[in-house]
Amino acid sequence: MKSRRFDWHARAIQVGFVLALLLFWYYLGRSGAVSAIFLPQLPRVAEKFIQIVQSASFYNNLAVTLFELIIAVAIASLFGLTIGYLIGRSRYAVLVFEPLLAGIFAVPIIVFLPLFMLFFGIDIESKIAFGATYAFFPIVLNTIGGISQVDPRFITVSRSMGANEQQLFRRVLLPAALPVIVTGLRVGATIGFLAILGSEMIAGLRGLGSRVANLAEGMNTAEMFAYIVFVIILAGILNLSLSTMQRRFAGPRSAA
């Protein structure tokens, strides 16, 4: 498969498309065919973008969102990895719990957002709880999958060669399950980020999402566009670093 190699062709098309879009945006704005409330002119957005990057409030919002994300992913990983490991070690527990967790995950957790607001308030606690809940499921499901799919012969062999529980974990279970688990962490962090942004937009006091929502409510479209562009770039960076991490830890065997 050539998917491992950096795909220059696809990259060139993507860059070309973005440039064409920017050019189109620029000329559409200059022609005056579209109201600036609906589509602010490109230079105005660029100006706002530079202003934003230089402002202190921007860094506060960025720090809030990143803080929420880190705590949420940490909580989700702690619970997801531990519970996933404990369930994954027992065939019976997998049969009992795996469909239960997968079933809960099939329900759009967004319907429970009002309850998170009710329990944890409108500030960052509810965002952390909501993001952690969303991130928990891919992590726990992939950990269960990774651990329970380790070839039982590996376990028997290492036991018969006298490996204790700790050695079994470090030398057999972890390396065998790691690619799947890392995929779970990656998916969890990604949708955790989306969940945090979404919950900030719907009701929040601080963070990038609530800033975007505030600007939208104030019809401050140019600044809103600039923020949106920034969040998209941030998501791209997050995505890139997560896939780099995945490649490093999971190696060429990684399935997804």
Next chain:
Amino acid sequence: MSDAVIPGTRIGAKPSARAFLHRNPAVARLGLVALALVLWEVAGHTVLDPNFLSPPSAIVAAMPRVLGDPGVSNALAASFLELVIAFVLAVALGLAIGLAIGLSGFARRATLPLVLLLYSIPQVTILPLFVLYFGIGAGSKIAFGVSHGIFPIILNVVAGVQSVDQAHLTAARSMGASRLQTIRRVVIPHTMPSLFTGLRLAMSATLLGVLLAELYVSTGGVGYYTRIFADSFDPPATFTLVAVLALMAVALNEAVRIAERRASFWRMHW
């Protein structure tokens, strides 16, 4: 075979509840759910603040009141309609775009990277743009649902079309099938399993999009009522609404799954 050892029973022990649970993980699962509900009920009457979390019995008792409110039932119906329209549009557009991209190698190389680029954008951040362009009514919910649901369809249709065996295409053509006939008789049936995977993913994605847009801004849909109930500290009402939405999600998922089994029955006869 009468003395076969049931996992989890000691030899010689009489068949116990434990052994029964061991043979039936599904029963154990139901038992856990029931236990959680009982604990919740007990906690609801003792330690929990009724302003925040009411016990299950109170929620069930509140259901007729909440669902009897014509505003709420209209809101549920409106949101359901938004979802259905968004899903149908996402499927129709996604199928058309997916086939157009998948059927030509050139189109695939030229446009698939763009689809992937657009798909990688965190869509929640552009939600205000949908409200800006489509208004605060049903339009923005439908559009946002479509923008969520269309990508799984496109990507799965493209993958499905790509997986068609080249030999089948050659055979169809050598037997004189026109391009349209080839698509109808060979490509589409082949794409079915992949398309249905896409449909299932698209259903949950569309639901997510519609609900996100509803909760962000709503004039008469479920988002409006969730906000009202949460603001007025009426947890039984909030829970009722959440329960109905969750049931709706599960039912729709099941519907797509059943349709999948129906539509791909022919695969078993291979």
